[in-house]
Amino acid sequence: MKFNFTTANRIIFGEGTISSLKEIVECYGKKVLIIKGKEKPDPAYFFSICKESNLEWVEFIVFNEPNIETINRAVEVGRKENCEFVIGFGGGSVIDTGKAVAALLNNEGSLLDYLEVVGKGNPLKNRSKPYIAIPTTAGTGSEVTTNAVIAVEEKKVKVSMRNAFLLPDVAIVDPELTYEVPKNITASTGMDALTQVLEPYVSRNHNQMVDLFCREGIPIGSSYLLRAWKDGSDSEARRKMAWVSLLGGLALANAKLGAVHGFAGPIGGMFHVPHGSVCAALLPSVFFVNVKALSNRGNNMEIISRYSDIAKWITGNEDANISEGVEWLKDLAKKINIPRLSELGIKKTDFPAIIEKSKNSSSMKGNPILLTDNELEEILELSY
Amino acid sequence: MKFNFTTANRIIFGEGTISSLKEIVECYGKKVLIIKGKEKPDPAYFFSICKESNLEWVEFIVFNEPNIETINRAVEVGRKENCEFVIGFGGGSVIDTGKAVAALLNNEGSLLDYLEVVGKGNPLKNRSKPYIAIPTTAGTGSEVTTNAVIAVEEKKVKVSMRNAFLLPDVAIVDPELTYEVPKNITASTGMDALTQVLEPYVSRNHNQMVDLFCREGIPIGSSYLLRAWKDGSDSEARRKMAWVSLLGGLALANAKLGAVHGFAGPIGGMFHVPHGSVCAALLPSVFFVNVKALSNRGNNMEIISRYSDIAKWITGNEDANISEGVEWLKDLAKKINIPRLSELGIKKTDFPAIIEKSKNSSSMKGNPILLTDNELEEILELSY
Numbered sequence: 001m002k003f004n005f006t007t008a009n010r011i012i013f014g015e016g017t018i019s020s021l022k023e024i025v026e027c028y029g030k031k032v033l034i035i036k037g038k039e040k041p042d043p044a045y046f047f048s049i050c051k052e053s054n055l056e057w058v059e060f061i062v063f064n065e066p067n068i069e070t071i072n073r074a075v076e077v078g079r080k081e082n083c084e085f086v087i088g089f090g091g092g093s094v095i096d097t098g099k100a101v102a103a104l105l106n107n108e109g110s111l112l113d114y115l116e117v118v119g120k121g122n123p124l125k126n127r128s129k130p131y132i133a134i135p136t137t138a139g140t141g142s143e144v145t146t147n148a149v150i151a152v153e154e155k156k157v158k159v160s161m162r163n164a165f166l167l168p169d170v171a172i173v174d175p176e177l178t179y180e181v182p183k184n185i186t187a188s189t190g191m192d193a194l195t196q197v198l199e200p201y202v203s204r205n206h207n208q209m210v211d212l213f214c215r216e217g218i219p220i221g222s223s224y225l226l227r228a229w230k231d232g233s234d235s236e237a238r239r240k241m242a243w244v245s246l247l248g249g250l251a252l253a254n255a256k257l258g259a260v261h262g263f264a265g266p267i268g269g270m271f272h273v274p275h276g277s278v279c280a281a282l283l284p285s286v287f288f289v290n291v292k293a294l295s296n297r298g299n300n301m302e303i304i305s306r307y308s309d310i311a312k313w314i315t316g317n318e319d320a321n322i323s324e325g326v327e328w329l330k331d332l333a334k335k336i337n338i339p340r341l342s343e344l345g346i347k348k349t350d351f352p353a354i355i356e357k358s359k360n361s362s363s364m365k366g367n368p369i370l371l372t373d374n375e376l377e378e379i380l381e382l383s384y
Numbered sequence: 385m386k387f388n389f390t391t392a393n394r395i396i397f398g399e400g401t402i403s404s405l406k407e408i409v410e411c412y413g414k415k416v417l418i419i420k421g422k423e424k425p426d427p428a429y430f431f432s433i434c435k436e437s438n439l440e441w442v443e444f445i446v447f448n449e450p451n452i453e454t455i456n457r458a459v460e461v462g463r464k465e466n467c468e469f470v471i472g473f474g475g476g477s478v479i480d481t482g483k484a485v486a487a488l489l490n491n492e493g494s495l496l497d498y499l500e501v502v503g504k505g506n507p508l509k510n511r512s513k514p515y516i517a518i519p520t521t522a523g524t525g526s527e528v529t530t531n532a533v534i535a536v537e538e539k540k541v542k543v544s545m546r547n548a549f550l551l552p553d554v555a556i557v558d559p560e561l562t563y564e565v566p567k568n569i570t571a572s573t574g575m576d577a578l579t580q581v582l583e584p585y586v587s588r589n590h591n592q593m594v595d596l597f598c599r600e601g602i603p604i605g606s607s608y609l610l611r612a613w614k615d616g617s618d619s620e621a622r623r624k625m626a627w628v629s630l631l632g633g634l635a636l637a638n639a640k641l642g643a644v645h646g647f648a649g650p651i652g653g654m655f656h657v658p659h660g661s662v663c664a665a666l667l668p669s670v671f672f673v674n675v676k677a678l679s680n681r682g683n684n685m686e687i688i689s690r691y692s693d694i695a696k697w698i699t700g701n702e703d704a705n706i707s708e709g710v711e712w713l714k715d716l717a718k719k720i721n722i723p724r725l726s727e728l729g730i731k732k733t734d735f736p737a738i739i740e741k742s743k744n745s746s747s748m749k750g751n752p753i754l755l756t757d758n759e760l761e762e763i764l765e766l767s768y
Contacts, residue, residue: 002396002399002400003396005396009551010390011593013593014386243592
């Protein structure tokens with residue numbers, strides 16, 4: 001019954017809420033560093049709001065998942081131009097870039113001074129510059145989490161910069177921004193969102209606050225993802241998936257995740273594959289192997305009953321058992337064309353390296369049970 | 385489906401979590417202004433943690449509900465002693481005092497410069513000094529709200545200082561601190577907490593985020609308040625009521641309240657009566673008159689069905705109707721010895737003045753329907 005809940009100071013949700021930006025920026029200054037992706041949505045309306053707000057801005061485009069060089073370059077621009085605050089407008093990569101940049105604009109030095117494992121791991125001394133995060137995909141929930149995932153390409157790993165200072169000051173979640181997201185991105189980001197309400201519900205750190213978000217997000221995410229994928233202009237489905245994505249962010253930031261993300265991080269560092277696709281490929285097998293492991297060892301009825309809840313919620317069938325839940329997840333992944341691990345360019349000979357790296361990942365520590373190497377391998381085999 | 389959600393950056397909940405103070409204060413400085421009440425709980429353990437944390441502190445005792453003089457005196461102490469941050473340790477009055485004081489320690493001038501209606505109403509320019517709120521009653525939820533209620537005694541009114549900067553940086557909700565709360569305070573603060581999960585659920589500003597907190601808090605609050613009142617050492621009941629109080633704060637800060645609080649504010653300004661007792665005396669009648677008004681005018685089925693939800697949740701009976709809900713609330717108030725308005729020193733000749741003041745209160749604007757003067761009078765009559 002203990003928990004520690006951290007979130008953005010202010011979350012604004014709903015269709016058209018991007019226009020509230022005008023009123024929000026007033027207290028943050030006149031000169032802003034805008035970080036955005038190269039992709040859709042069309043930013044014309046966004047920039048017209050910036051204009052109406054009499055903002056002066058410098059634009060920085062993020063082309064891929066953030067790496068050390070991208071972030072240092074953006075920080076250089078923000079420092080040179082004396083930007084007073086930061087806006088991130090884009091998918092998870094953009095939002096994460098903005099977090100790291102806003103932090104470094106108020107702290108001396110460069111990114112490597114603050115990264116663990118690959119850098120000096122210094123703690124951030126000062127609060128970040130004010131940061132307004134505006135996600136344009138419904139997936140990562142990064143607008144309300146305390147970490148930024150950064151690729152260290154030469155080492156083929158992804159590392160997290162993690163600090164409560166990284167929380168955006170304001171998160172604006174406007175589902176209209178996701179209307180133009182293409183089918184494959186809707187599929188992978190949506191599966192990421194769904195995973196992020198599922199894993200915290202059974203995580204080792206689950207708690208009554210996070211349960212509220214998961215109990216809301218699991219049935220909604222599983223009902224609406226297929227609809228959003230089939231018809232991107234289905235505004236109700238897009239709204240629901242934006243809500244699930246936000247709930248996932250709130251949940252994961254406060255209860256950690258599990259083996260799906262424990263694997264997905266290292267795999268993402270080793271291969272150029274969409275994060276959500278990896279999650280989706282792994283989700284049913286992790287579900288299956290976790291329940292088997294929990295049943296085989298120890299007194300785990302409370303957590304197993306949570307898997308039963310999930311099976312009922314996702315299938316929408318009060319009598320569904322856990323196996324039916326696993327089948328339902330496999331089926332959903334098939335319907336929205338989620339590739340299997342074998343189709344993502346991963347070879348079986350990569351398994352030992354993946355397992356070795358995954359065992360020590362932060363998310364793996366949230367998994368409800370410590371899995372053996374054999375069990376980890378079984379997950380990869382079943383997802384192949 | 386739109387909402388705007390604001391809360392403390394960090395909420396820590398659970399038995400014994402007060403000991404986390406040691407780790408938390410590290411990033412806020414060495415010299416702290418401690419604001420506390422004169423009452424229980426015994427602060428020996430609290431001060432031993434402060435000692436272990438190598439804090440240097442100045443203590444300021446709050447004897448009653450905060451008024452302008454109290455707050456200005458506390459600010460003077462904090463400024464003179466160069467306190468780097470503020471801790472509030474006590475009931476709602478203490479927590480609210482801390483909010484106003486932390487704000488003024490980082491903004492020039494005195495309280496009246498920033499109060500609306502009775503003062504100059506200047507906006508706060510700067511963020512507050514860091515503020516850690518530690519409630520010792522389960523009632524107001526003030527540790528996660530953006531306002532501080534301040535009595536202006538010469539005018540017999542209470543005014544709210546309201547600003548997102550007033551949100552505490554950290555809220556530590558440790559149910560153990562409420563074990564020693566006496567029966568009458570458990571009753572009045574508990575009814576306040578219950579009201580604060582009920583009113584936002586039917587407020588004009590209800591939204592899907594706040595619904596999560598209300599749906600959780602209403603059944604729990606109505607099941608456990610009587611238990612906590614009967615046996616103050618019932619740790620499960622105390623924990624549940626601390627949780628409901630927190631949920632109430634999260635709900636009211638993000639969806640406003642309604643006529644119960646619309647009346648309770650002005651009545652509290654005019655008479656020296658416990659806020660929670662006034663809420664409890666009014667709650668069943670407001671429930672009854674609101675539903676009657678909603679049924680008599682307009683197309684209000686959605687909101688009426690929310691009253692049906694409440695009736696089911698509080699009675700624990702899936703078939704309960706709204707009248708049974710009203711009766712259940714009356715019955716609970718009787719069981720825990722909540723006085724009627726007539727027993728609180730209020731005269732019927734005060735009704736016109738109460739109605740006049742209540743009509744313009746901020747909480748009244750959250751009420752699901754605009755009530756006529758006659759309806760407002762009926763509420764007072766029924767609660768008398």
